[in-house]
Amino acid sequence: MDRGTTAVVTGATNGIGEAIARQLAAAGAEVVLVGRDPGRLRAARERITAAVPDAVLRDELADLSLVADVRALADRLRDSRIDILISNAAVVADIADRTAEGLQPTLATNHLAPYLLLRTLGENLADAGRSARLVVVGASPTALRSVPVDLDDLGFRNPRALGFPPSFRPFVAYGRTKNMNAMFVYSLAERLAGSGVTVNGAHPGIIRHTGLGRESARGLLRIFGWSQWVNPLLPGPDAGADTPVWLATAPEVEGVSGRFFVRRKDVATAAHTTDPARRTRLWDESARLTGLTVDH
Numbered sequence: 001m002d003r004g005t006t007a008v009v010t011g012a013t014n015g016i017g018e019a020i021a022r023q024l025a026a027a028g029a030e031v032v033l034v035g036r037d038p039g040r041l042r043a044a045r046e047r048i049t050a051a052v053p054d055a056v057l058r059d060e061l062a063d064l065s066l067v068a069d070v071r072a073l074a075d076r077l078r079d080s081r082i083d084i085l086i087s088n089a090a091v092v093a094d095i096a097d098r099t100a101e102g103l104q105p106t107l108a109t110n111h112l113a114p115y116l117l118l119r120t121l122g123e124n125l126a127d128a129g130r131s132a133r134l135v136v137v138g139a140s141p142t143a144l145r146s147v148p149v150d151l152d153d154l155g156f157r158n159p160r161a162l163g164f165p166p167s168f169r170p171f172v173a174y175g176r177t178k179n180m181n182a183m184f185v186y187s188l189a190e191r192l193a194g195s196g197v198t199v200n201g202a203h204p205g206i207i208r209h210t211g212l213g214r215e216s217a218r219g220l221l222r223i224f225g226w227s228q229w230v231n232p233l234l235p236g237p238d239a240g241a242d243t244p245v246w247l248a249t250a251p252e253v254e255g256v257s258g259r260f261f262v263r264r265k266d267v268a269t270a271a272h273t274t275d276p277a278r279r280t281r282l283w284d285e286s287a288r289l290t291g292l293t294v295d296h
C-alpha cells in the first residue's frame with residue numbers, strides 16, 4: 001500500500017467494520033473511523049491500537065441514521081485525501097421506529113447514508129481527477145433473492161407487506177435495504193465510469209460475534225440469532241473483513257467497478273437489483289430523500 005493511503009470506514013466501532021479498520025491500519029493506511037458514539041469510538045481505537053501499535057487512526061463522529069449528520073460528514077471529508085471508502089455500518093431497527101428526521105432507521109442507515117456519503121464523495125473525487133476505491137458491504141445475494149425492494153414503499157409504511165410472523169419483519173426490511181446496496185453500487189459505478197473512482201459491493205459471509213440484529217430479535221429469532229452469533233463453526237469478523245479489504249487494496253481488482261463479490265468471487269445478484277428502470281427509480285427517490293439533485 002502506498003505511504004499516506006487514507007481509508008474511511010463506517011461502522012468501525014464493532015464487528016466486521018472494526019476488523020476492516022484494523023486490517024487496513026495493519027497494512028499501513030491511515031484509517032478514519034466513523035462512529036456514532038464517542039465512547040465506542042475511543043474503545044475501538046484502543047482495541048485497534050493494542051493490535052497494531054503503529055496504527056494511524058482518526059475519528060469522525062456521525063449518526064448515520066440522520067441525513068443532516070451524513071451531509072455534515074461528507075462536507076468535513078470533502079477536502080481530505082481519500083483513497084479507500086468502505087460503507088459498512090448497518091442496523092436492523094424496529095419497523096415502527098422513526099429518526100428525528102422522520103425516516104425509518106434501517107432505510108436511513110443502511111441505504112440513504114451510503115447513497116449520500118459515497119455519491120457525494122465519489123463524484124467529488126472523480127471531478128477532482130483522483131483515484132479511489134469505494135466498497136459497500138452488502139449481504140448474501142442468494143438470501144436476498146426473495147426480498148426485492150418495494151419501490152412504492154421504501155420506508156416500510158406497510159408492515160404487513162413484510163410478511164408473517166411480525167418478529168421477522170425487521171429482518172425482511174433489513175434484507176430489502178441490503179438489496180438497495182447492490183442497486184446503488186451498479187448505478188453509482190455507471191455514473192463514475194471513465195473516472196479513477198471505482199465502486200463494488202461485497203457480502204462478508206455469515207459472521208459470528210457481531211452486534212447485528214441483536215436489539216431487534218424477538219422470540220424464536222432471538223434464539224436462532226443467538227445460536228448463529230455464537231456458533232463456533234461460523235467465521236469471525238476478520239473473515240468478514242477479507243473480501244471488502246481485498247476489494248479496497250488488491251492489485252488484481254484495480255479498475256474493476258460495478259460488480260458484487262462473495263469470498264473474492266464476482267457473483268450475479270438478483271435481476272430485481274440490476275434492472276435499470278428499478279435502479280433509476282431508487283436513485284431518484286433516494287436523491288429526493290437526501291436532498292441531492294436528480295440529474296441523469
Ligand SMILES: NC(=O)c1ccc[n+]([C@@H]2O[C@H](COP(=O)([O-])OP(=O)(O)OC[C@H]3O[C@@H](n4cnc5c(N)ncnc54)[C@H](OP(=O)(O)O)[C@@H]3O)[C@@H](O)[C@H]2O)c1
Binds near residue numbers: 063139208
Ligand atoms: N454479521 C453477519 O453475519 C453479516 C452478514 C451479512 C452482511 N453483514 C453486513 O456487515 C456489515 C457489518 O455488520 P456487523 O455484523 O459487523 O454488525 P455490527 O457488529 O452490529 O456493526 C455495525 C456497525 O454499524 C454501526 N452503526 C449502526 N448504526 C449506526 C448509525 N446510526 N450511525 C453510525 N454507525 C452506526 C455500529 O455502531 P455502534 O457500535 O455504535 O453500534 C457498528 O459499528 C453490515 O453492513 C451488515 O449488513 C453482516
